[in-house]
Amino acid sequence: MKKNEKIYGNESIVALKGADRVRLRPSVIFGSDGLEGCEHAFFEILSNSIDEAREGFGDEIKVIRHRDWSITVEDKGRGVPVDYNPIEKRYNWELIYCELYAGGKYNNNSGENYEFSLGLNGLGACATQYSSEYMFVTSFRDGYKYSLEFRKGENVGGLKKEKFDYEHTGTITHWKPDLEVFTDIKIPLEYYRQTLKRQAVVNPGIKFILIDEESGSTEVFCYENGIMDYVKEISGDTGFTTVQFFETTAKGRDREDKPEYKVKISVAFVFNNEVNALEYYHNSSYLEYGGAPDKAVKSAFVYEIDKYLKNNNKYNKNESKITFQDIQDSLIFVSSSFSTITSYENQTKKAITNKFIQEAMTEFLKERLEVYLIENREEAERIANQVLANKRSRETAEKTRIDVRKKLSGRVDFTNRVKKFVDCRTKDVSKRELYIVEGDSALGSCKMARDAEFQAIMPVRGKILNCLKADYDVIFKSEIIVDLLKVLGCGVEIKTRHNRELSTFNMENLKWDKIIICTDADVDGYQIRTLILAMIYRLTPTLIREGKVYIAETPLFEIRCRDKIWFAYNEKEKNDILKNLKGEKVTIMRSKGLGENDPDMMWHTTMNPETRRLIKVVPDDLQLTEEFFDLLLGDNLQGRKDYISEHGHEYLDMLDVS
Structure with missing residues (x-):
């Protein structure tokens, strides 16, 4: 045998034992050795308290987030059984906290201990204990106070038992996740908030109390009517149907050779045009990826609403069928299901795969939706019309997206040129300036006046489309707008719900350091400037937020005295200049248009960076900016009239009238 040759024989096989099964491989149990795994370890302890409360033992669970990142979970359940077990001939605390696959939840189908259990895999308390720097367990039951101490997966001092006159039975678990196991144990407050709120949603009437030592805050989460109250909370007063709540139970098998089990299904939903949400829970666990319930909901809703549309002749001739996306855009839906046997995709419980649950939920939803749409004609009509509107908006957006990508793709060069655009020489984006000017005559003047090294010119032919009032398909039919977007190079941003896929914006593709709007200092010039700003605000608002958009101030007056010329940009500047020239013979001319x-x-x-005046367009208050754009350029005609009536006199000196 060679000197460095490795031997692979019987003695090479090593099995991890005790706490090392978790401490050395936390990601196998918790799905991650980082913060997500640490959060899941907390949830395993919380779920035990939830199982107790849901069975009717205690209606309050307290969670304390300590300053040192340790955690306390306290319930008013029956108290975890930790005393001697004559059947197993071992102490229950050993089975619960030191055996990975032990617990009171394996015979769930009989309903003997927990009819529907969240902590089904029998790993929770033990795995969390093994992954802790320390864990202290206190159980109040049978007239005794039981105490346990663990350090890095090992018990210290055995079980301590003393007679105790407690107010109520229950379990207190205080532990600190171990940094030797997890790379991060600083679970953020928001995770606790979100988790306890979700548990309150799917466990009606149970009060969850969150105490944060760091901030000194105490929060309480409780939904007396569970998911129904939650759906009402999400929808607020903007739903266009009433909140519906359906509930059922069923028995079945995932496969003929598999055992029969029970499932309980509750759903609540409402249709809303301003908010949408889809949330699935199973045995109190939030299913981030859904699985069986998600497939059931998509299948049932599409089937029943499509059937209603067909039966009531809502589709146009040869129109394609709706998709679930068209329904989801206006749907708030929450389901909470429980089963005595559950197949999770993995230990982290983010999706379930039970075939029977999917089938039972699909059939149940179809039956109830069919009755609901028949018995509630007005709401059914609203739903049908809105889903069709969503569908047609989606299809229009997809067609527009294809058109926009086609129109905006490619470089602006000899093969893809923009009419009358005059580029500059430098390719250094940090120096390039784009002047958007008013008309062909201004193009000529600016072209002769500019520094061709870094200043480019793009003329706007007349008043452009008001982008705040037009639909996207109309906007992208405008040649001047498409040309402007091509020259900018950064694509577009689309914010509406049905046009998510339309966005092509990429700040890195912007070809300019400054975009300068340069129009005449008269009413027409101001209107053109406003319309260009409105276009940028709607289609590329990031350019404004990033401070890339400027307005070039052009002088209102040209004042000549002897051989000198002064330029005044407003009435005050004109008067100040005239004061300084008092007694001199002066000639005052209203500034000509840019082209002259x-x-x-x-x-x-x-245009000279040393002497020009640029105003950076920065919306200090985005909400106010949006309101003024809507007022002055949107559909609020009466609001515009009222504003002009009230404030019009403030702008009289800007009118070019004799």
Whole structure:
């Protein structure tokens, strides 16, 4: 045998024992050795308290987030049984906290201990104990106080038992996740909030109390009517149907050779145009990926609403069938199911795979939805019309998305040129400036006045489309808007619910350091400037937020005295100049349009970085900006009239009237 040759024989096989089964392989049990795994370890202890409360033992669970990142979970259940077990001939505390596959939840189908249990895999208390730096367990039951101490997976001092006059039975577990096991144990407060709120939702009437030592806050989560109250909370007063609640129980098998089991299904939903949500829970566990319930909901809702649309001749001739996305866009739906046998995709319980649960839920939803749509004609009509509107909006958005990608793709060059766009020489984006100017005459003046090294010119031919009032398909039919977007190079941002896929925006593709809007200092110029700003605000708002958009101030007056010229950008500046020239013979001219200015004047007043005046467009208050755009350019005609009536006099000096 060679000197360094490794031997692989009988003695090479090593089995992990005791706490090492978890401490050395936490991701196998908890799905991760990071923060997510640590959070799951907490949930295993919480779930034991939830199982007790749901069986009717205690209606309050307290969670304390300590400053040192340790955790306490306290319930008012029956108290965990830790005394001697004559059948197993061992102490129950050993079975619960030191045996990975032991517990009182394996015979769930009989309903003897827990009819529907969250902690079904028998790993929770033991796995969490094994992964802790320390764990202290106190159980109040049978007239005694039982105490246990564990350090790094090992028991210290055995079971301590003393007669005790307690107010109520229950279990207190205080432990600290071990940094030797998890890479991070600093579970954020928001995780506790979210978890306890979700548990309150699916466990009606149980009060969850969260105490955070770090902030000193105490929060209480409780939903007396469970998922129905939760759906009402999400919907607020914006739902266009009433909240529906359906509930059923069933028995069945996932396969003929598998055991029969019970399932209880509760669902609540409402249709809403402003908010949508889909949440599934099973045995109190939030199913992030859904699985069986998700498939059931999609199948049942599409089947029944499609049937209603067909039976009531809602589809246009040759129109395609609705998809679940069209329903989901206006649906708030929450389900909570429980079963005595559950097949999870893995220990972290983020999806279930039970075939019978999926089938039972699908048939149940179909039956109840069919009756609901028949018995509630007005609501059924609202749902049908909205789902069809969602579908048609989605299809229009998809067609527009294809058109937009086609129109905006490719570089602006000789093969894909934009009419009358004049580029600059430098390719250094940090220096490039784009002047958006008003009309062909301004193009000529600016072209002669500019520094061709870093200043490019894009003329706007007349007043562009009001982008705040137009639909996207109309906007992208506008040649000047598409040309402007091509020149910008960064794509578009679409915010509406039915056009998520339309967004093509990428800030890294922006070809300019500054986008400068340059229009005449008159009413028409101001309107064109506003319409360009509205276009940018609706289609590329990030450019405004990132401070890339500017307005070039152009002078209102040209004042000549002897051989000198002064430019005034407003009435005050004009009056100040005239005061300084008092007694001198002056000539005052209203500034001409950009196209009539000579190149030297254009360079000095509008384009020379040393002497020009630029106003950076930065919305300090986004809400206020949105309201004013809507008021001045949107559909609020009466609001616009009222605003002009009240504030119009403030702008009289800007009118170009004689």
